[in-house]
Amino acid sequence: MISVKLERRLERKRFLVVSVPAMSIFAALVAGAVFLEATGRPSGAVLSHMAEAAFGSMDGITNTLGTCTPLIFTGLAAAIAMRMGLYNIGGEGQLYAGAIASSGAALAWTQDASTPFAITVVFVAGAVGGMVWILIPALARAFLGTSEVITTLMMVFVADRLLDYLILGSDSYWRDPLSVGFPKGERIPEAAQFAKWFDGSLVTVALPVAVVMVLVVWAIGWRTSLGFEMKVIGDSPNAARYAGIAQRRTIVVALLMSGALAGMAGATEVGARAYQLDPGGLRLSLGFTGIVVAALARANPFGAALVAFFLGGLQSAGRSIQAASDVQVPKSLALTLQGTILLFVLGGEIFSRYRPRVAFNAATPHERLGAEA
Amino acid sequence: MNHQNEVRPGESPGAPVLRATGITKRFPGVLAVDNVDFELRAGEVHTLLGENGAGKSTLASVLCGAYQPEAGAVYRNGEAVILNSPHDGLTHGIAMVHQHFRLVERFTVSENIVLGDPSIGQFLNRNEVDAAVAAVGEQFGLPIDPTAYIYDLAVGQRQRVEIVKALYRNADVLLLDEPTAVLTPTETEALFVTVRAMTKAGKSVVFISHKLGEVAEISDRVTVMRAGRVTASVEKTQLDRHELAHLMVGRSTETDAQRYASNPPGEPALVASEVSLVTGGRTVLKNIDLAVNAGEVVGVVGVSGNGQRELADVLAGLAETTRGSVTIAGVPLSHVGAKRARKLGLAFIPEERVGTGLAPSLSITENLLLTRSRPTFISLRTTRQEARELIDEFEVKAPGPNAACRVLSGGNAQKVLVARELKGDGTPPAVVIAAAPTRGLDIGAIEQVRGLLHDARERGAGVLLISEDLDEVLSMADRIVVLYDGGITLEQSRPYEDRSAIGRAMAGIA
Numbered sequence: 001m002i003s004v005k006l007e008r009r010l011e012r013k014r015f016l017v018v019s020v021p022a023m024s025i026f027a028a029l030v031a032g033a034v035f036l037e038a039t040g041r042p043s044g045a046v047l048s049h050m051a052e053a054a055f056g057s058m059d060g061i062t063n064t065l066g067t068c069t070p071l072i073f074t075g076l077a078a079a080i081a082m083r084m085g086l087y088n089i090g091g092e093g094q095l096y097a098g099a100i101a102s103s104g105a106a107l108a109w110t111q112d113a114s115t116p117f118a119i120t121v122v123f124v125a126g127a128v129g130g131m132v133w134i135l136i137p138a139l140a141r142a143f144l145g146t147s148e149v150i151t152t153l154m155m156v157f158v159a160d161r162l163l164d165y166l167i168l169g170s171d172s173y174w175r176d177p178l179s180v181g182f183p184k185g186e187r188i189p190e191a192a193q194f195a196k197w198f199d200g201s202l203v204t205v206a207l208p209v210a211v212v213m214v215l216v217v218w219a220i221g222w223r224t225s226l227g228f229e230m231k232v233i234g235d236s237p238n239a240a241r242y243a244g245i246a247q248r249r250t251i252v253v254a255l256l257m258s259g260a261l262a263g264m265a266g267a268t269e270v271g272a273r274a275y276q277l278d279p280g281g282l283r284l285s286l287g288f289t290g291i292v293v294a295a296l297a298r299a300n301p302f303g304a305a306l307v308a309f310f311l312g313g314l315q316s317a318g319r320s321i322q323a324a325s326d327v328q329v330p331k332s333l334a335l336t337l338q339g340t341i342l343l344f345v346l347g348g349e350i351f352s353r354y355r356p357r358v359a360f361n362a363a364t365p366h367e368r369l370g371a372e373a
Numbered sequence: 374m375n376h377q378n379e380v381r382p383g384e385s386p387g388a389p390v391l392r393a394t395g396i397t398k399r400f401p402g403v404l405a406v407d408n409v410d411f412e413l414r415a416g417e418v419h420t421l422l423g424e425n426g427a428g429k430s431t432l433a434s435v436l437c438g439a440y441q442p443e444a445g446a447v448y449r450n451g452e453a454v455i456l457n458s459p460h461d462g463l464t465h466g467i468a469m470v471h472q473h474f475r476l477v478e479r480f481t482v483s484e485n486i487v488l489g490d491p492s493i494g495q496f497l498n499r500n501e502v503d504a505a506v507a508a509v510g511e512q513f514g515l516p517i518d519p520t521a522y523i524y525d526l527a528v529g530q531r532q533r534v535e536i537v538k539a540l541y542r543n544a545d546v547l548l549l550d551e552p553t554a555v556l557t558p559t560e561t562e563a564l565f566v567t568v569r570a571m572t573k574a575g576k577s578v579v580f581i582s583h584k585l586g587e588v589a590e591i592s593d594r595v596t597v598m599r600a601g602r603v604t605a606s607v608e609k610t611q612l613d614r615h616e617l618a619h620l621m622v623g624r625s626t627e628t629d630a631q632r633y634a635s636n637p638p639g640e641p642a643l644v645a646s647e648v649s650l651v652t653g654g655r656t657v658l659k660n661i662d663l664a665v666n667a668g669e670v671v672g673v674v675g676v677s678g679n680g681q682r683e684l685a686d687v688l689a690g691l692a693e694t695t696r697g698s699v700t701i702a703g704v705p706l707s708h709v710g711a712k713r714a715r716k717l718g719l720a721f722i723p724e725e726r727v728g729t730g731l732a733p734s735l736s737i738t739e740n741l742l743l744t745r746s747r748p749t750f751i752s753l754r755t756t757r758q759e760a761r762e763l764i765d766e767f768e769v770k771a772p773g774p775n776a777a778c779r780v781l782s783g784g785n786a787q788k789v790l791v792a793r794e795l796k797g798d799g800t801p802p803a804v805v806i807a808a809a810p811t812r813g814l815d816i817g818a819i820e821q822v823r824g825l826l827h828d829a830r831e832r833g834a835g836v837l838l839i840s841e842d843l844d845e846v847l848s849m850a851d852r853i854v855v856l857y858d859g860g861i862t863l864e865q866s867r868p869y870e871d872r873s874a875i876g877r878a879m880a881g882i883a
Contacts, residue, residue, distance in 0.1 A: 225747040232732050232743065239732040241691060242723060243743045244711030 006354040016352045024348030028341040035336060046327045050337070053320030054313030059200065066202025068312025069272070072210040073265035074290025075297065075304035076217050081258040082299035083221050085234030088255065090137065090152025091262040092287025093159035094130035098263025100166065101129025103174060103185065103270045103277040106192035118191035119205055122271045123264055130263020131256045133159060138255035142248040148255065163279040174277040185276030194271040206268040213261060217301040220257070230254050262287055296346065314338050390415045390577050391436065391467065391546050396445035398431050405431040406442070407601040413546065413579060416572050420580045420588050422617060423598035424815030429581045430472070432598070433548045436579065437469035438462030460489070468539030469548040474531050476523045482506065483519040486538045509541050513570045514563070529560040536567065547571065548579040553587055554813055557676050557841065565591050583815050585617055638851065639667035642835030643688060643804045648697035650683055657683045659860035661697070665804065665835035670826070672850030673839040675879055680859040681839050682724055685808045688837065689721040690714035701804055715744060718803030720794040722810050726783070730790045733779035737764070737771060740778055741793050763792050767821055784818040795825045801832040808839045823849065843875070857881050
């Protein structure tokens with residue numbers, strides 16, 4: 001009898017980091033082609049259009065880079081918490097809070113300011129906004145042991161209501177007083193509007209800031225005592241206690257950093273996209289997608305940047321094939337294709353940890369566990 | 374090869390009830406069992422002796438059907454059998470009691486015992502099953518309450534459930550994987566009574582162990598394994614402990630009584646005065662006065678659960694005393710925590726190695742950093758080199774310095790932990806607290822760990838040795854105290870002339 005079983009890999013080979021996702025994407029494309037052909041569309045044309053729209057042209061790449069910038073921030077936000085075994089589910093809410101803080105600060109302090117000063121104000125305010133939003137969950141986690149999964153998620157709903165209140169529900173500082181018909185946010189001063197580096201894409205100063213943050217998160221997580229202590233706590237709280245690591249302080253600091261990064265995604269949305277506090281435009285689930293980014297990247301900051309780039313490409317490709325006249329893919333099918341690719345990449349991950357082994361005799365479940373003995 | 378010819382069915386006692394030839398089992402990267410022959414006769418206790426990782430458990434797992442060998446054959450009463458699962462093993466009357474129990478905590482004893490029993494239909498007649506379970510227990514000297522929940526049971530009782538489970542299913546070949554590793558001396562005695570009752574009833578037992586003393590006591594025959602191969606098979610009449618030790622480790626071990634002779638102690642290094650600890654409304658430490666001087670080993674003996682763990686935590690600065698004070702090198706510990714205690718020169722080998730003393734997913738390199746004072750920015754390069762040297766010096770079986778401590782066997786993890794604590798970053802420790810430092814280790818590793826503790830003492834550390842292994846404590850300690858019910862009930866100095874007094878104190882008999 002021939003059977004296939006999964007066997008745990010004793011060590012993870014480096015080439016798997018590339019080859020496994022590559023195979024997954026290839027398998028996804030095959031599955032996507034089946035979908036397309038079944039609905040009577042030329043699969044070759046659609047898929048090559050997607051590839052070109054995402055990564056195959058200058059326009060495509062700049063679009064992808066612009067789309068992925070906030071995802072890098074939210075991905076890092078989730079990743080740094082995961083490094084110590086915490087799940088900041090509320091990146092979405094911290095992103096809203098960051099957007100509120102950065103737009104408010106831009107309106108208040110950048111009227112006649114220089115561009116570098118204005119950019120700094122937008123990002124710092126965004127980071128502070130995100131930190132404020134995670135402060136209560138962080139303290140509750142550190143001192144009361146309250147699950148941060150619940151509290152950060154609840155704070156998303158509060159932020160969501162607050163957004164509506166500031167623009168739609170009240171005559172607030174953020175609302176444009178001239179927008180009488182349909183209320184919208186007041187436009188932030190010119191100095192705080194990030195210049196677009198390429199026509200028609202959202203690549204701005206936010207991208208290099210995101211890249212710097214990748215390096216900062218890596219340096220903190222992998223090269224400092226703080227990052228080491230985060231890793232110990234994440235792995236074994238008992239070992240952390242044994243080693244005399246100040247767990248409460250470390251938990252608060254790590255979650256504040258996480259909130260700050262998510263808040264900077266909000267700042268990016270204000271400074272690079274909306275130029276105002278725009279409740280409708282903010283609700284892209286960038287914060288939630290960041291969790292997927294971090295999980296796929298296994299909490300590695302460089303991996304998070306790569307995954308964000310890939311997801312950004314997938315999103316901009318999805319938009320592109322809906323708009324393209326030659327292929328005519330409806331939104332639902334575009335989303336199906338995006339979902340298929342993501343599903344395969346997630347599912348394929350198992351092969352980087354386990355390897356399939358074909359056996360020519362009867363296999364039992366015990367042998368699958370055998371590798372651990 | 375026709376093995377059937379060698380076996381004459383029906384010839385008992387002494388006929389092989391279970392035989393294996395040419396068994397080979399490999400795991401990714403390891404040849405765990407290498408072309409091994411094994412034979413078990415009716416009514417005998419056949420011990421598999423060997424160091425950690427010698428392949429004993431793997432061989433037993435093949436014999437009970439949990440693993441399928443790459444090569445070799447298993448014969449039951451002379452018939453070749455193919456065991457694809459432990460269930461197949463059970464249908465052939467072979468059952469294994471694993472080192473890590475496989476019981477459902479939220480089920481009762483009876484429920485666990487009938488779990489997976491095909492003879493139970495859709496409905497469970499509890500009274501009937503309970504009575505049957507109790508009867509089996511009684512027959513073999515395994516008193517057990519069939520209606521008790523597993524989570525309420527102590528480790529020794531859980532093991533009893535596993536054994537009763539095997540007997541209830543009419544297994545007549547029992548494979549016991551290091552059954553005494555989790556037992557107190559009294560419980561071990563009770564287990565041996567059971568084992569004798571089982572062999573008397575015609576059952577055969579494969580007993581896996583690396584403790585020479587008990588092997589000599591219980592075995593009819595001993596097969597010694599080393600690095601996946603059988604190095605010797607000896608009958609009871611030829612048993613010689615030193616010879617066995619030699620066969621097991623491949624090098625001779627010296628007896629240690631003389632090596633740890635007294636030398637004059639120095640200044641008090643670790644002092645606990647009138648320490649009491651109340652946790653969850655329960656007084657776990659009662660008015661403890663204890664001083665460990667520089668250059669001496671003080672042993673704490675007692676049956677586990679009498680406050681050892683709490684005493685170690687309090688002395689290491691991990692738990693705050695309810696009353697009383699702890700000082701290291703004259704500096705009081707209160708309100709300072711583990712980091713401060715380490716700055717004062719404390720080395721602490723906790724009872725739980727992987728999970729407390731070592732962070733499981735962190736590499737050997739990173740675990741060396743765990744208890745050091747670290748600069749803000751760290752580089753692993755020099756520590757990695759240290760890890761490499763440690764692996765070489767202590768013959769740690771590990772893929773390399775980046776291997777996670779979780780993948781190390783118990784003995785190898787303990788070597789890493791003890792070496793980190795006792796060798797440290799160059800400065801010798803002033804105080805060493807070692808809890809069960811050699812438990813579950815093989816002879817070679819035990820020697821290394823004891824050697825390191827001895828070196829620490831020679832270099833002037835005050836060593837507190839907390840252990841259930843009375844022989845170990847008596848051979849190493851200059852002074853012992855007995856801990857019973859959270860208090861010190863007896864104190865003795867070398868030479869320990871009245872061992873029975875120590876035993877009585879441990880048992881709480883005044």
